């Protein structure tokens with residue numbers, strides 16, 4: 001098993017070739033057709049059982065070890081973002097307006113690298129490894145994990161442990177960043193329609209001005225943050241769009257706001273949603289307007305890393321030569337990997353790719369996002385190692 005890293009160094013050119021192809025041919029959420037084809041082809045080459053069209057464009061690979069053991073699922077997301085690439089890499093996106101700005105291309109390449117490593121070490125492998133190549137992580141709402149779960153990927157055989165990683169330009173290259181417990185936020189988005197009564201801009205007394213009311217609502221919502229939520233609990237509310245009006249002398253009938261709230265625990269999440277509703281309604285009423293408030297249904301849950309499993313992951317990742325492991329603060333981004341961890345205990349972790357000397361400094365989702373490719377082999381090894389070790393374990397729950 002100590003040979004994993006040496007083997008990963010040998011297949012590094014293959015991992016990079018896949019990564020660059022996927023980078024040049026990015027596909028948006030639910031449209032990952034060519035990426036899925038490549039994934040299926042590569043898995044088949046390794047003699048891994050493949051199911052395509054899982055939860056839409058998802059691909060499931062199943063590798064049975066030669067010894068009895070547990071079932072470990074490993075996940076990579078495949079979708080790109082509607083961003084026009086402005087990075088200076090020679091393998092830039094060939095699709096105008098679409099870019100792998102979040103690094104999911106590297107996730108695909110790393111997990112295929114992991115599959116190569118595990119297929120090679122099949123006679124040492126216990127239990128079963130399931131490879132989950134999921135669509136539409138960036139989509140929000142339904143996402144891509146949920147449709148795959150509905151298609152049964154966590155059952156038959158039932159998954160005992162699930163692992164996934166994300167590259168991050170917030171973490172230095174050569175470092176794994178993780179923590180036990182709440183790791184990423186529940187991203188609840190909301191829409192507010194403020195209904196007033198329009199009229200002439202010179203005669204506000206004859207109207208209920210929804211733009212003025214919207215301004216009061218925006219301010220009051222920051223009061224939810226500072227006065228109504230426990231200050232030691234992470235919480236963010238951002239109003240990110242406002243639309244109203246057509247002309248400088250017409251007070252419109254309505255104003256539309258939308259935004260997002262982020263929380264790391266269920267109590268704060270429930271309270272925040274409640275207070276946003278209550279405050280918005282009360283402010284609107286005070287000025288004679290009314291509000292229609294809706295929260296996006298099926299927002300991603302909180303990404304919660306199992307304490308015991310994550311303790312073991314810390315130790316295993318720390319044993320990979322050439323890499324460091326660091327406990328990091330939670331982040332308030334959302335991840336639908338959380339949905340897999342509602343079905344089985346596991347850990348989601350970051351693989352740092354921040355490298356100033358190589359110009360890998362722009363954040364994920366930036367049009368200039370660039371990842372340090374030298375760390376991809378370590379990402380592949382990390383997932384292979386977790387699969388090897390956890391498939392030999394007893395269940396923690």
Ligand code: NI
Pocket residue numbers: 102103104137166
């Ligand atoms: Ni991402």
